Amino acid sequence: MKFDIFADLQWRGLIHQTTDDANLAAWLGTPRTVYIGFDPTADSLHVGSLLQLMLLRRFQSAGHRPIALVGGATGMIGDPSGKSDERNLLSVDALRANVVGLESQMRRFLDFEDGENGALLVNNFDWMRKFSYLDFLRDVGKNFPVNVMLAKDSVKGRLERSDAGLSYTEFSYMLLQAYDFVYLHEHHGCELQVGGSDQWGNITAGIDLARRMRRVQLYGITSPLLTDSEGKKIGKTEGGTKVWLSDQRTSPYLFYQYWINMPDEDAGKCLRFLTELSREEIEALDQARRDEPQRRASQRRLAEELTRLVHGPAGLAAAEGATQVFFGGEISGLSDRELVEIFPDVPSTTIAQETIRGEGLGILGALVQAGLSKSKGEARRSLQQGGIYVNNRRMTDPEKRLTAADLASETVIVLRSGKKRYALLRVTG
RNA sequence: GGGGGGAUUCCCGAGCGGUCAAAGGGGUCAGACUGUAAAUCUGAUGGCUACGCCUUCACAGGUUCGAAUCCUGUUCCCCCCA
Numbered sequence: 001m002k003f004d005i006f007a008d009l010q011w012r013g014l015i016h017q018t019t020d021d022a023n024l025a026a027w028l029g030t031p032r033t034v035y036i037g038f039d040p041t042a043d044s045l046h047v048g049s050l051l052q053l054m055l056l057r058r059f060q061s062a063g064h065r066p067i068a069l070v071g072g073a074t075g076m077i078g079d080p081s082g083k084s085d086e087r088n089l090l091s092v093d094a095l096r097a098n099v100v101g102l103e104s105q106m107r108r109f110l111d112f113e114d115g116e117n118g119a120l121l122v123n124n125f126d127w128m129r130k131f132s133y134l135d136f137l138r139d140v141g142k143n144f145p146v147n148v149m150l151a152k153d154s155v156k157g158r159l160e161r162s163d164a165g166l167s168y169t170e171f172s173y174m175l176l177q178a179y180d181f182v183y184l185h186e187h188h189g190c191e192l193q194v195g196g197s198d199q200w201g202n203i204t205a206g207i208d209l210a211r212r213m214r215r216v217q218l219y220g221i222t223s224p225l226l227t228d229s230e231g232k233k234i235g236k237t238e239g240g241t242k243v244w245l246s247d248q249r250t251s252p253y254l255f256y257q258y259w260i261n262m263p264d265e266d267a268g269k270c271l272r273f274l275t276e277l278s279r280e281e282i283e284a285l286d287q288a289r290r291d292e293p294q295r296r297a298s299q300r301r302l303a304e305e306l307t308r309l310v311h312g313p314a315g316l317a318a319a320e321g322a323t324q325v326f327f328g329g330e331i332s333g334l335s336d337r338e339l340v341e342i343f344p345d346v347p348s349t350t351i352a353q354e355t356i357r358g359e360g361l362g363i364l365g366a367l368v369q370a371g372l373s374k375s376k377g378e379a380r381r382s383l384q385q386g387g388i389y390v391n392n393r394r395m396t397d398p399e400k401r402l403t404a405a406d407l408a409s410e411t412v413i414v415l416r417s418g419k420k421r422y423a424l425l426r427v428t429g
Numbered sequence: 430g431g432g433g434g435g436a437u438u439c440c441c442g443a444g445c446g447g448u449c450a451a452a453g454g455g456g457u458c459a460g461a462c463u464g465u466a467a468a469u470c471u472g473a474u475g476g477c478u479a480c481g482c483c484u485u486c487a488c489a490g491g492u493u494c495g496a497a498u499c500c501u502g503u504u505c506c507c508c509c510c511a
Contacts, residue, residue, distance in 0.1 A: 257465080260465070261465065261466075262466095263466065263467075264464095264466070264467090292464095293464065293466085294463080294464040294466090295464075296464060296465090296466080299464095299465095299466095323465085326465085327465060373458095375475085375476065375477090376476085376477075376479095377474095377475080377476065377477075377479090378458080378473095378474080380479085381458085381459075381472090381473055381474080382458075382459060382473090384459095384473090385458090385459045385460055385472065385473070386459075386460060387458080387459040387460070388459090417458085417459085418458075418459060418460095419459095419465070420465075
């Protein structure tokens with residue numbers, strides 16, 4: 001083994017529970033096959049899945065073989081764990097498209113080349129669809145005592161709530177995931193399943209099933225959930241929008257900014273859970289955070305590491321470049337192309353060229369058109385209070401008219417309200 | 430079925446018939462301070478062709494020189510008694 005994965009997970013705080021505390025460390029001394037399941041609820045993974053992806057990656061770099069299971073079949077059912085309400089089911093077509101999307105993202109984290117411990121990507125729909133209902137009941141269902149299933153937290157929680165309810169379909173979810181584990185053991189020699197702490201019930205169900213069906217001993221490890229200092233799941237911006245791994249959904253810049261803005265209290269945890277930095281490095285960053293928090297070395301490093309991993313060096317460069325412009329001084333002398341690259345997330349409004357000729361376009365109207373202000377009155381106030389910038393230069397005159405002289409590039413004027421809200425005004429002939 | 434109370438600007442909530450675009454709080458936005466943080470402080474918070482004008486206080490009418498405030502009806506909500 002290249003390193004002691006168990007000890008590594010331990011100091012990072014990534015071990016919540018295991019099915020065999022005493023022996024797992026030694027057991028992981030020889031190459032094993034590990035699996036983690038991912039829900040295809042969207043065509044992209046989001047930051048909430050990063051922890052699991054990194055876990056697989058850690059196992060692979062330690063010399064174990066990772067299997068990423070995409071739940072094409074289980075996604076059709078919906079996992080009741082950690083969900084307070086019955087889920088809406090996805091259509092088969094939507095699921096298929098989602099699975100394709102997830103596959104491409106996994107490639108950034110895992111090495112799928114053949115070799116000793118090349119990663120494997122599987123979709124449980126491939127084996128589940130062949131199962132007939134009767135066969136499934138007889139071979140799998142037979143091994144599940146209902147009283148045990150009822151005792152699982154995921155089920156119990158839902159039954160105790162009078163308003164939530166739990167359908168037979170979701171109740172059966174556990175059987176599917178349990179069978180996945182047995183299947184992966186049989187076909188790929190998988191012996192360990194890892195997941196978030198909410199997966200404990202499903203993982204142990206798989207282990208029980210393997211024991212009953214095949215008389216083999218499998219193992220499970222759960223990680224803590226990645227929550228912030230207030231106990232909320234990490235992965236949403238202040239505005240409440242999810243941060244995705246797909247650059248189509250969340251640009252590299254926004255992704256990078258998400259980590260840059262991480263509060264100090266959560267930064268250490270994120271470094272441990274989500275990066276591969278060494279213990280020495282992380283502890284040095286902890287120290288730096290105490291000594292000179294204003295430098296935010298932890299956040300910078302976190303953003304850098306994760307952006308490079310998810311969006312590649314080019315994505316990182318774009319994000320850093322955009323950051324410099326956003327938080328830098330006046331914008332001028334750039335080309336349209338550069339501006340568009342820097343501001344991929346910024347909404348733009350098109351105006352006719354005539355409007356900035358001669359007299360020019362009144363700034364108040366422009367702000368409303370660009371969507372930065374709800375009314376001219378609001379625009380006027382922001383302006384008078386010093387919250388309006390044209391090309392990053394503060395404007396305070398409500399009579400100001402925008403003309404060709406205000407173009408930051410060939411055809412773009414950059415408007416900004418407050419510290420971070422930008423909008424582009426594009427002039428067309 | 431009977432009796433009582435209420436409906437106010439994004440939310441909560443105050444509002445003598447004139448001086449009410451409407452107190453106060455929350456939220457939100459902006460500024461200062463900062464670390465693109467937290468906390469704190471300051472300002473703003475219906476619209477506009479803006480020292481003025483226009484539209485708001487459940488809805489529709491009415492009284493009055495003048496109504497968020499009074500009257501009538503309508504709708505909805507809450508409480509109490511049956």
